Amino acid sequence: MEIIQIVGLGLLAAVLILVIKEQKPIFAFLIAAFTGITIFLLLISKISSIIDVLEELAKASGVQMIYLKTILKIIGIAYIAEFGAQIVRDAGQESIASKIELAGKVLIMVLAIPIIGIIIETIMKLLPV
Amino acid sequence: MTWIGSWLKEIIFVVLLAGFIDLLLPNRSFERYVRLVVSLLILLTLMSPVVKLIGGDPAQKLQTALNQAAKELDPEVDGSSTHQIVQQGLALRKKQEAQSLKWAGQEVAKEMEQQIESQTEIQVDRVEVTLAVNRQASQQEDEQQQSAEKPVINQVEVFLAENQQPESEASRPNEEKPKSAISVPVIKQIEKVNVSVKENATQEAKSGTEGPTGTEGQGLVGKPSSRNQEIVNQLTKNWGISRTVVKIHEPGEQAEN
Numbered sequence: 452m453e454i455i456q457i458v459g460l461g462l463l464a465a466v467l468i469l470v471i472k473e474q475k476p477i478f479a480f481l482i483a484a485f486t487g488i489t490i491f492l493l494l495i496s497k498i499s500s501i502i503d504v505l506e507e508l509a510k511a512s513g514v515q516m517i518y519l520k521t522i523l524k525i526i527g528i529a530y531i532a533e534f535g536a537q538i539v540r541d542a543g544q545e546s547i548a549s550k551i552e553l554a555g556k557v558l559i560m561v562l563a564i565p566i567i568g569i570i571i572e573t574i575m576k577l578l579p580v
Numbered sequence: 581m582t583w584i585g586s587w588l589k590e591i592i593f594v595v596l597l598a599g600f601i602d603l604l605l606p607n608r609s610f611e612r613y614v615r616l617v618v619s620l621l622i623l624l625t626l627m628s629p630v631v632k633l634i635g636g637d638p639a640q641k642l643q644t645a646l647n648q649a650a651k652e653l654d655p656e657v658d659g660s661s662t663h664q665i666v667q668q669g670l671a672l673r674k675k676q677e678a679q680s681l682k683w684a685g686q687e688v689a690k691e692m693e694q695q696i697e698s699q700t701e702i703q704v705d706r707v708e709v710t711l712a713v714n715r716q717a718s719q720q721e722d723e724q725q726q727s728a729e730k731p732v733i734n735q736v737e738v739f740l741a742e743n744q745q746p747e748s749e750a751s752r753p754n755e756e757k758p759k760s761a762i763s764v765p766v767i768k769q770i771e772k773v774n775v776s777v778k779e780n781a782t783q784e785a786k787s788g789t790e791g792p793t794g795t796e797g798q799g800l801v802g803k804p805s806s807r808n809q810e811i812v813n814q815l816t817k818n819w820g821i822s823r824t825v826v827k828i829h830e831p832g833e834q835a836e837n
Contacts, residue, residue, distance in 0.1 A: 481816040505597070513586055514593045515639035518621060521646070524598045525617055529610045556613045565645030566624050569638060573627060576634045 453497075457490055482544050487538055521562060528558050587629055594625045677713065681731055685709040688819075692736065695818055700810050703741035710735040733821045738811055738828045 464486035471478040502523060509519045532555025540548040598618040606610055624631075624638055631638040689707040695706050734812040808828040816823050 566620040
């Protein structure tokens with residue numbers, strides 16, 4: 452039933468924004484940002500339950516937690532960067548939005564650096580010098 | 581075969597997760613980057629037996645590398661490095677303590693050798709002194725006294741030189757005489773005064789009182805043991821150590837040890 456709540460909230464916010472946009476564009480932006488954050492917060496409990504299940508699975512199967520952690524970090528960075536970028540884009544600041552996306556991409560790449568390091572180290576050790 | 585099982589489990593898990601987050605991704609712009617990182621992760625998982633073979637656990641390496649990266653991003657979170665520094669400092673302190681104890685032991689041994697030779701005229705080959713910090717006793721009393729730990733003499737080994745003149749047993753304490761007289765016919769010769777070493781101060785005192793009734797009383801038989809007794813008396817009187825820590829080796833005995 453939560454999907455109905457979320458869709459209703461979204462529709463309501465959209466109508467309100469349409470009404471208010473002509474007179475006060477700043478409030479329209481605030482409503483958009485607030486609606487986005489509220490939907491996000493509504494989803495957090497669901498996300499946490501999913502992550503709990505994944506962690507349980509990883510523990511039960513004896514898989515190293517660090518893989519799960521890395522992947523979860525990637526998703527988190529991607530989501531948060533996307534969220535911020537879209538709000539800023541709604542406000543009409545396309546350039547700032549693209550900078551936020553760039554930051555998200557760079558941070559994801561930073562996560563890749565240790566992995567690349569380990570792989571390259573292993574390959575260097577494998578090959579005779 | 582278990583490693584194959586765990587390896588396969590890891591691969592399946594990581595690939596499943598990768599597919600899962602491919603669906604979860606918000607839009608196309610991040611997709612390439614996320615795919616790169618996830619594929620690297622899958623590659624690492626595939627290579628993990630090789631990495632383990634070469635040395636080191638890949639997951640642990642990844643953990644430390646990620647911690648390092650996180651530390652570079654915000655330098656305030658550096659609990660692990662402080663911990664490391666503290667541990668290194670502790671290790672250095674232990675090393676220093678051990679060295680100073682060794683040096684002090686050598687000095688004490690030199691001193692003891694001179695004393696024995698000058699006061700009892702017994703030729704001594706060498707003296708070895710083992711010092712130890714009396715950690716157990718201070719822990720029992722109070723934690724705060726740990727800083728004021730005192731080194732105690734743990735063991736004194738006297739190696740006698742060959743062809744020395746037998747000495748009279750004049751310096752022996754009086755209370756041990758009757759017991760030694762009883763044990764004279766039974767035991768012909770006991771060459772060394774060899775009593776197990778106790779670290780604790782209270783135990784030392786206790787075994788010090790028990791010692792003479794047993795081994796040392798028997799050890800008085802014959803001339804070499806009376807000489808040993810004299811050395812032990814000399815050392816205990818001058819250095820205030822328990823009789824039990826003194827160990828005297830006869831010249832012929834070294835081959836057995």
